[in-house]
Amino acid sequence: MGRHSRKGAEAIRPDAAAADPAGRPDVPRPSGGRRRRQGPVPPADGYTPFQDAPQVRGGHPEQREPGGGWGTGPQPRHETTGGQQRSYAYGSAPGAPDQDAAREQAVARQVSAQQAAQHAADGRTARQPAADPGAMPGPRREFVDAFDADPPTPVGTPEARSGAGAAGPPVEPEEAPDGEPAERREAKGGKGRTFTGIAAAAVTTVLAVVVAGQVAEDSAGRGAVARAAGVDRDGSEGASRSDARPTPEHAVTRAPEVKPLSYGEKMAQPYPIAADLKATGKFEAVPGLAKAPGKGQKYRYRIDVEKGLSLDAGLFAEAVQKTLNDDRSWAHNGAMTFERISSGSPDFVITLASPGTTGEWCAKSGLDTTIDNVSCDSAATDRVMINAYRWAQGSATFGPKLLLPYRQMLINHEVGHRLGYNHVSCRTPGALAPVMQQQTKSLDIDGIKCKPNPWVHPGS
Incomplete structure (x- = not known):
């Protein structure tokens, strides 16, 4: 218990003989209380060390103040006796x-x-009620x-x-x-x-309850904000608040209106088609009726378009009707008038066909259109064949900027053959070429070069 064991002869107190006449050492006996106070025992050699200095390493006394940290209670003193x-x-x-x-x-x-x-x-712990499973731990x-x-x-x-x-x-x-x-x-x-x-446990429990309340309040706040924004928990979005508000006029972004192309603009555009295309060989009449505008000799015609062509059949039908009834055409001065029908018995059938099909129908009348990929009037049949490649792409003699005049010339030239007119060549250099000249092939015949011309009566 902090005291060194004393054994041997030197451990016997000096007053042992006085305590026991027999000379036996003082043997500890049971005691019911404190022992009697003993007077100070002087050292045997007369040397008295510092009584208040504990023995420490280095020979210096260790000083401690009362009231320090845990375990720094009253410190023992040391003395040396005998x-x-x-x-x-x-x-x-x-x-x-x-x-x-x-x-x-x-x-x-x-x-x-x-x-x-x-x-x-x-x-106190045993008296505490059982913990609620739903309560905060x-x-x-x-x-x-x-x-x-x-x-x-x-x-x-x-x-x-x-x-x-x-x-x-x-x-x-x-x-x-x-x-x-x-x-x-x-x-x-x-x-x-x-x-x-116990106080620390109570403080910890209170803090846990406060934190849980703040988390619940924060979750409720976020839910309220989401509901106010129109977003449900399942991720679906409600109606926007701006749906019922009128949009400012300057903020409206309107797509530019696509103006439909006019007849002249459509007739001036080229269309893609292969020069050696051979379509189905089957034809389909363009529906509708376009009455004859004049009072001259009436010719009734039907327009057939070969199935499988990627060309505008309605535009082709409109171009034929306008071109034939133009005063610069065969209807000049009311001599003739043309009417388009889609049923009944026409005087002839103007047919828009692929180059391969055009060659087959022209060959029935002894004409070869495959050399220059041209059109023809198949006189042995009721068809006036218009080569779809020439209709879509034009010719080098007119060029890409004169597609509209070239298409008008193509109609007037082939229908002229059906009306009984043959080929005619230009006789005056620099003059307009006759409409019955083969202008698709050349504008320079016998050294006489003429200008392209689509009309029968161009000066009208």
């Missing part, structure tokens, strides 16, 4: 009575106080027990060096430096630590 070192606590003088019994009683009271405090804490038991555990002995104290802290409870005097009994101070310290643990 070559042996004896220890006693601060506040006692050399030669004080043996305090083994006092220490044992103090330790017993300390243990009893700690056990009472622990039983009180266990009783409190602090774990080991966290509360940590406040009740005895503090460790600080490193470097006399108790730690002497091993008293590991062997048993620390040696403390009967009275604390401040005059308060040790057992009362220990009991109060144990209860304080218990109350501190």
Whole structure:
């Protein structure tokens, strides 16, 4: 218990003979209380060391102040008597009575106080109601027990060096430096630590409840914001607040209106088609009726378009009707008038066909149109064949900028053959070529070069 064992002859007190006439050493006997005070025993060699300086390494006294950290209670004093070192606590003088019994009683009271405090804490814990499964969990038991555990002995104290802290409870005097009994101070310290643990657990529970309330309030706030924005929990979006508001006029982005092309613009555009195309060979009449506008000799015709062509059949039908009834055409001065029908018996059939099909129908009348990929009037049949390649692409003699005049010339030239007119060549250099000249092939015949011309009566 912090005191060195005294064995051997030198451990016998000097007054042993007076205590026992037989000369036997003083044998410890059972005692019901404290031992009698003994007077100070002078050292055998007459040397008196510093009585208040503990023995430490380096030979310097170690100073400690009362009221320090855990385990820094009253420190023992040391003295050397007869070559042996004896220890006693601060506040006692050399030669004080043996305090083994006092220490044992103090330790017993300390243990009893700690056990009472622990039983009180266990009783309060047992009286607590069972935890609600839905309630917020409190602090774990080991966290509360940590406040009740005895503090460790600080490193470097006399108790730690002497091993008293590991062997048993620390040696403390009967009275604390401040005059308060040790057992009362220990009991109060144990209860304080218990109350501190309970208070810490209560604070932790309150903090957990507050945090849970803030999380719930934050979640409710986000849900309210989402509902106000029109977004449901399933991710579906409600009607926008701006749906019912009128959009400012300057903010309206309108797509530019696509103006339909006029007849002249459509007739001036080329259309893609292969020069060696051979379509289905089957024809389909363009529906509808276009009455003859004049009072001259009436010719009734039908328009057939070969199936499989990617050309505008309605545009072709409109071009034929306008071109034939133009005053610069065969209807000049009301001599003739042309009417388009889609059923009945026509005078002839103007047919728009692929180059391959055109060649087959022209060959029925002994004409070869495959050399220059041209059109023809198949006189042996009722069809006036218009080569779809020439209709879509034009010719080099007119060029890409004169597609409209070239298409008018193509209609007037082939229908002229059906009306009984043959080919005619240009006779005046630089003049307009006759409409019945083969202008698709050349504008220079016998060294006489003429200008392209689509009309029968161009000066009208």
